[in-house]
Amino acid sequence: MATNYHTIKDADRIFIDLFKLNKEDNIPITDNKIKVEIDRKFFTNFQSEELDVAFMPIAPILQNLSEKNMDIFYKAITPNLIYSLEQAEKLGAIEEVVFFGYPYNLQDKSKNLPIIRRGITATPVWSNFREDPKNETFLIDAGVFPGSNGSPVFIFNQGSYPSGVNINVGIRVVFLGMIKISMQNSGNNQFIGLGEVIKANVILEFIKSKLNIT
Helix, strand or coil: EEHHHHHHCCCCCEEEEEEEEEECCCCCEEEEEEEEEEEEEHCCCCCEECCCCCCCCCCHHHHHHHHCCEECCCCCCCCCHCCHHHHCCCCCCCCCCEECCCCCHCCCCCCEEEEEEEECCCCCCCCCCCCCCCCEEEEEEEECCCCCCEEEEEEEEEEEEECCCCCEEEEEEEEEEEEEEEEECCCCCCEEEEEEEHHHHHHHHHHHHHCCCC
């Protein structure tokens, strides 16, 4: 479970909402939400102010709930959804993206679901917006507003999509990273719909380093 460091650094109490699992259909029971409180100290060994990333292993939470006969629905972002640097270089300068979040604390009230938004990459994924080799980011133009920080960002194509000079047919899902900040106009501090995204490979390498995974 990952989020931005700045979203939890001053938190006294941290809560997450989880859905129970419908075992027969392997889908969430969206009208049966469980609120779980997490001790801030569990993030202590898994955070970086420099990268603005914080995470904690979710397995202990799932195990604890399972022992109470509560099976939880979840989907993991696995390494195979992350492009290698070589694959990322073949992406177009403009790619369609989607992300999930709670802009201005909005959500689907009836099903307790996040808001899905879509847009395009505003700077190439294979470039680096900040010119910091240890903290690579890029921008998306996707209506990013406060409440979106920590949201996962994906390429999601259905039907056909370009790959270099070729056109592929099918479905493509690529985890690109996590929204870091909603960009503002330096003149009047108005939000301009752009979001800065921490690259997926940066998050993955940070998690691997903290868990001693080679």
